[in-house]
Each structure stands twice: as structure tokens, then as C-alpha cells.
Amino acid sequence: MIKTNKMLAIVKDKKKVGATLKEVDIPVISVDEVLVKVEATAICGTDMHIYDWNQWAQNANIKEDLVMGHEFCGQVVEIGEDVKHVKIGDRVVAETHIPCATCYQCKHDLQHICANMKIFGVHTDGCFSEYAKLPEKCAYVIDKKIDRKVGAMMEPIGVGVRAISEAEVFGKNLVVIGCGPIGLLTIATAKTAGAAKIISTDISSSRLNLSKQIGADITLNPLKDDVIKYVLNETNQVGTDIIIDSSGSVPAIIDGFKYLRKGGVVILAGLPSEKAEIDLSVDVVFKEARIMGIHGRRMDDTWTKMKSLLENNKLNVIEVVSHEMPLSEFETAFDLLKKGEGSKIILLP
Ligand SMILES: NC(=O)c1ccc[n+]([C@@H]2O[C@H](COP(=O)([O-])OP(=O)(O)OC[C@H]3O[C@@H](n4cnc5c(N)ncnc54)[C@H](O)[C@@H]3O)[C@@H](O)[C@H]2O)c1
Ligand SMILES: [Zn+2]
Numbered sequence: 001m002i003k004t005n006k007m008l009a010i011v012k013d014k015k016k017v018g019a020t021l022k023e024v025d026i027p028v029i030s031v032d033e034v035l036v037k038v039e040a041t042a043i044c045g046t047d048m049h050i051y052d053w054n055q056w057a058q059n060a061n062i063k064e065d066l067v068m069g070h071e072f073c074g075q076v077v078e079i080g081e082d083v084k085h086v087k088i089g090d091r092v093v094a095e096t097h098i099p100c101a102t103c104y105q106c107k108h109d110l111q112h113i114c115a116n117m118k119i120f121g122v123h124t125d126g127c128f129s130e131y132a133k134l135p136e137k138c139a140y141v142i143d144k145k146i147d148r149k150v151g152a153m154m155e156p157i158g159v160g161v162r163a164i165s166e167a168e169v170f171g172k173n174l175v176v177i178g179c180g181p182i183g184l185l186t187i188a189t190a191k192t193a194g195a196a197k198i199i200s201t202d203i204s205s206s207r208l209n210l211s212k213q214i215g216a217d218i219t220l221n222p223l224k225d226d227v228i229k230y231v232l233n234e235t236n237q238v239g240t241d242i243i244i245d246s247s248g249s250v251p252a253i254i255d256g257f258k259y260l261r262k263g264g265v266v267i268l269a270g271l272p273s274e275k276a277e278i279d280l281s282v283d284v285v286f287k288e289a290r291i292m293g294i295h296g297r298r299m300d301d302t303w304t305k306m307k308s309l310l311e312n313n314k315l316n317v318i319e320v321v322s323h324e325m326p327l328s329e330f331e332t333a334f335d336l337l338k339k340g341e342g343s344k345i346i347l348l349p
């Protein structure tokens with residue numbers, strides 16, 4: 001079936017900006033792993049950090065000569081002898097948080113925040129390549145009818161599905177801060193989950209337009225609009241029930257606490273690079289605000305929900321994809337994203 005032991009891959013082979021498309025060995029699987037022929041893969045912010053070799057990447061303990069990429073779907077072409085639930089020919093997507101199976105979290109149904117977690121495509125070789133290997137426990141079988149672009153995006157879709165599952169948005173007013181792929185996927189899921197009113201904020205008008213297309217009822221640009229005043233007006237001066245941050249912008253999060261209603265919920269998904277100064281007495285204690293960070297998808301709860309929604313055409317996310325191009329054009333893809341001209345870019349090996 002596999003005719004050679006070589007494949008093309010995008011390798012982070014330099015400790016500076018850039019990466020190289022080159023021939024490398026096809027991964028050799030262990031007894032508990034599966035080998036997947038990559039059908040489609042998507043670029044994420046983490047890949048941008050690694051490509052740019054920024055401060056975060058330099059401190060992230062990234063594998064030497066890393067095959068980049070972590071968001072993908074593909075077909076299983078080989079399985080290890082201990083693999084039980086995945087078969088050759090299955091179409092799979094990957095959970096990128098690789099749990100250890102032995103720590104406290106792993107033993108208490110919190111594998112996604114394993115104490116010894118490795119990240120696929122950061123600490124292990126990823127999927128900007130023709131083939132990728134992953135542990136069976138991280139391979140989720142999906143229906144063949146799911147579009148390859150959607151399959152490639154299921155890992156970030158899972159962040160939106162997780163955020164919305166935690167927030168219980170049915171019949172509620174919701175503000176989503178930041179309309180990058182994570183915010184857009186969150187908005188799409190909120191619409192499916194029956195949020196009453198979805199307000200999106202971003203400093204980019206093109207991203208705000210996209211958020212409207214995908215399900216936001218009202219779009220606000222903090223560079224032009226008084227977001228606090230607007231949200232309070234839209235919620236009869238009560239404040240919004242729920243805020244989901246997918247911007248990582250500290251000023252936007254701090255503003256959020258001013259338009260959160262008493263007893264409201266704040267879900268933090270964005271990763272601020274600086275510390276936030278929040279008035280805990282006024283904004284949290286007296287408000288009885290509930291704050292929750294989320295990091296990735298619950299295994300298997302989020303995956304089961306997401307698969308069911310997608311397989312039953314109940315979650316429309318295709319508009320989040322801005323481009324589809326061959327793997328060999330990765331430099332163009334990274335440039336587009338850097339210029340803010342793309343949303344989710346799909347690469348095809
Ligand atoms: N917690 C998790 O599991 C998880 C998973 C993936 C990504 N993330 C994080 O989520 C965030 C979003 O990811 P993404 O891929 O969509 O990134 P992105 O950079 O494409 O999107 C962030 C958006 O926030 C907007 N923004 C910036 N300042 C703003 C402000 N003051 N008000 C409103 N919007 C503002 C930007 O214009 C941009 O559109 C990032 O911080 C990323 O690191 C978290
Ligand atoms: Zn990602």
C-alpha cells in the first residue's frame with residue numbers, strides 16, 4: 001500500500017523564522033499507534049508562532065526537526081498490534097492533547113489537561129505531511145460524509161463546542177470577544193445551541209463581517225463603538241449572561257467584566273500574553289461572576305457532541321475556511337495569515 005518509506009513534510013529545521021518542505025521518513029508506529037494518510041490539514045495560531053519562532057515558540061520545548069501542524073483529518077493505513085478500536089480504512093481526526101494515562105487528571109476524566117501532556121505537532125511530529133502517526137487514544141473516527149475542510153478543523157471546532165457546552169447558552173445573551181477562527185467557531189456553535197442574542201466584538205471589520213455571516217446578531221468594534229454601553233443597552237442595562245473570550249486581549253476582557261450581568265459566566269479561551277488587573281471585589285465577588293478557563297476538548301465528551309452535530313448537519317462552519325491550497329504553498333499561506341487576510345487556511349498534501 002505505501003510504496004516508499006519517504007514522504008514530503010514541512011519541517012521546522014531552523015531556529016528562526018520559516019520552515020522547509022522536504023522529504024523525510026514516513027513515521028514508524030508503535031503497538032498503540034495508528035498511521036494516517038493525511039487528507040487535509042489546517043493552519044492554527046500555534047503553527048504561526050512556531051513558524052515565526054517567536055518568544056513563546058523558543059520556550060515551548062519544541063521537538064528538533066519538528067514536522068509541523070496539528071489540525072487534520074485522514075485515513076488510517078496501518079495500525080499497531082495493540083490497537084483495538086480503530087481499523088485500517090477508518091477516517092479519523094486527531095485530539096492534539098496526548099495524555100499520559102497515569103496522572104491524577106487522567107484518572108479522573110480530565111485527560112485533556114493531563115499533568116504530563118504532550119502536544120501533537122509541538123512535542124511530537126505533526127501533520128503538515130503526507131502521513132502522520134498518533135496514539136489510538138487520540139484518534140477519533142468520523143463519518144466519510146464530513147467535508148475534508150471541516151474534518152481538518154475539528155480540533156479548533158472542538159474548542160468552540162467545549163466553550164458552548166460549559167456555558168449553557170440556550171435562551172441566553174452571549175458576547176464573544178474576538179472573531180478569529182476560535183471565536184467564529186464558537187459563534188457558529190452558539191447559534192446551533194440556541195443562544196438568544198449573540199454579540200461579537202473584534203477590531204477587524206472583515207472578521208466582524210464574517211462573524212455576522214456565521215451567526216452573530218450584533219457586531220461591535222471597540223476601536224469605534226463603546227462596547228460596554230452598547231452591550232448594556234442591548235441587555236436592558238442588566239448585562240450579558242455569558243462572555244466567551246477568544247481574543248486573549250486583556251483590555252477587552254477587563255471591559256467584559258463591566259458588561260457582565262450579576263451572576264454571569266465568563267469563559268476564557270484566548271491566551272493573553274500579559275497579566276490582567278481585575279477588580280475582584282466589584283467584578284467577581286459582588287457580581288458572583290463564575291470564571292472558567294478552558295484548554296482544549298474533553299475526551300470524549302466534546303468529541304462525541306461535535307461529531308454528532310457535524311454528522312447530522314447541525315453545525316455550519318464551512319465559512320470559517322478562507323483558502324484551500326497545496327501543502328507546497330505553505331509560505332503563501334503563512335504570509336496571508338500574517339497579513340490578516342485569511343481566516344482558516346486548509347493545506348492539501
Ligand atoms: N484555550 C484553548 O484551548 C485554545 C485553543 C486554541 C486557541 N486558543 C487561543 O484562542 C485565541 C483565539 O485563537 P484564534 O486562532 O481565533 O486567534 P486569532 O488571533 O485569529 O483571533 C483573535 C481575534 O481577536 C481579535 N482581537 C484582538 N484584540 C481585540 C479586542 N480588543 N477586542 C476584540 N477582539 C480583539 C483579533 O483581531 C482577532 O481577530 C488565541 O489567544 C489562541 O491562542 C485557545
Ligand atoms: Zn490548533
Ligand SMILES: [Zn+2]
Nearest residue numbers: 100103106114
Ligand atoms: Zn496524565
